Amino acid sequence: xxxxxxxxxxxxxxxxxxxxxxxxxxxxxxxxxxxxxxxxxxxxxxxxxxxxxxxxxxxxxxxxxxxxxxxxxxxxxxxxx
Numbered sequence: 001x002x003x004x005x006x007x008x009x010x011x012x013x014x015x016x017x018x019x020x021x022x023x024x025x026x027x028x029x030x031x032x033x034x035x036x037x038x039x040x041x042x043x044x045x046x047x048x049x050x051x052x053x054x055x056x057x058x059x060x061x062x063x064x065x066x067x068x069x070x071x072x073x074x075x076x077x078x079x080x081x
Contacts, residue, residue: 005044005064008037017046017059025050027059037064 001019008015013029013036027048029036037044041064048062 001050002045002047002065003059005037005041005046008041010036010038015041017048017062023057025057025059027062031058031060032062032064034063 003017003019003025006016006018006024008027015027015037017025017027019025025048031048045065046059046062047065048059050057051060052058
């Protein structure tokens with residue numbers, strides 16, 4: 001399956017992925033092949049498989065397919081500042 005990273009907390013070692021159909025799936029650091037995301041990862045494309053665990057569905061064998069960082073927020077111009 002394909003989807004996008006919603007967020008990932010490096011310290012806690014888990015986060016969430018949104019599928020192309022809008023389903024939100026839990027993903028742990030162990031659920032990534034290679035390295036788990038670091039830094040800002042929201043919006044990065046990811047490929048993964050889905051398993052059923054005792055608490056619901058979970059993303060496993062996840063791989064980031066987008067190496068570029070998501071765009072940063074634009075700075076607003078304030079007149080007079």
